[in-house]
Amino acid sequence: MPAHQTAFRILPTLLLSALAWAAAQGQAYPDYYPHKSGTSWTYSNGETQVVGPAVTHRGVQVVPVSHQFGGKTFTQDLLEYRPDGSVWLRGVNAGGRLGWYAAPLEVYPPAPLGPGQRWFSGKGNLKSVSTVTGMAAINSGGRRYNALSIRTETNAGGRISVQTTYFVPSVGVVRYETGDGAQIDLLR
Numbered sequence: 001m002p003a004h005q006t007a008f009r010i011l012p013t014l015l016l017s018a019l020a021w022a023a024a025q026g027q028a029y030p031d032y033y034p035h036k037s038g039t040s041w042t043y044s045n046g047e048t049q050v051v052g053p054a055v056t057h058r059g060v061q062v063v064p065v066s067h068q069f070g071g072k073t074f075t076q077d078l079l080e081y082r083p084d085g086s087v088w089l090r091g092v093n094a095g096g097r098l099g100w101y102a103a104p105l106e107v108y109p110p111a112p113l114g115p116g117q118r119w120f121s122g123k124g125n126l127k128s129v130s131t132v133t134g135m136a137a138i139n140s141g142g143r144r145y146n147a148l149s150i151r152t153e154t155n156a157g158g159r160i161s162v163q164t165t166y167f168v169p170s171v172g173v174v175r176y177e178t179g180d181g182a183q184i185d186l187l188r
Helices: 003-028
Strands: 040-042 047-051 055-057 060-069 072-081 087-094 097-108 118-123 126-140 143-156 159-168 172-178 183-185
Touching (some): 072 097
Antiparallel strands (some): 040 047, 055 060, 060 072, 072 087, 097 118, 118 126, 172 183
């Protein structure tokens, strides 16, 4: 068989293998971004975040994460966990009103994360850019963590906000710092 015919037979096999590998990457780190229903985090500002069971909004399966104070839910993030392993903010439920984003915001790209990694998302009046700025030793809630430091700048209608989160794979956010310098730590 001539070399060019052999190459054409091998190409589809290589392409299928590459696609299978790419699809499997989302499954390679199934608990990297925690989202099991019932998981909760309590922070030093009194907030508890609780993961609820997956639901479908506008034809998209999302995982709601409730933001609670004193056991009362004030807002709920609707997160889409895609097959490639990325996590997207599809909308926010606040006060019983669903705000659905025309262009969702990428919270996290496919795992694993590493220093220098950067991602952009959104369009129009809502955009964000996130950068893994490095690693940090964090003491939080009586525990020590080696966390990835992620700086996120969000532009909502010309208003820019900056937040730094300290993320630990399979644990979640162990600290976050707002643009005004407030520091909120994970307690449990």
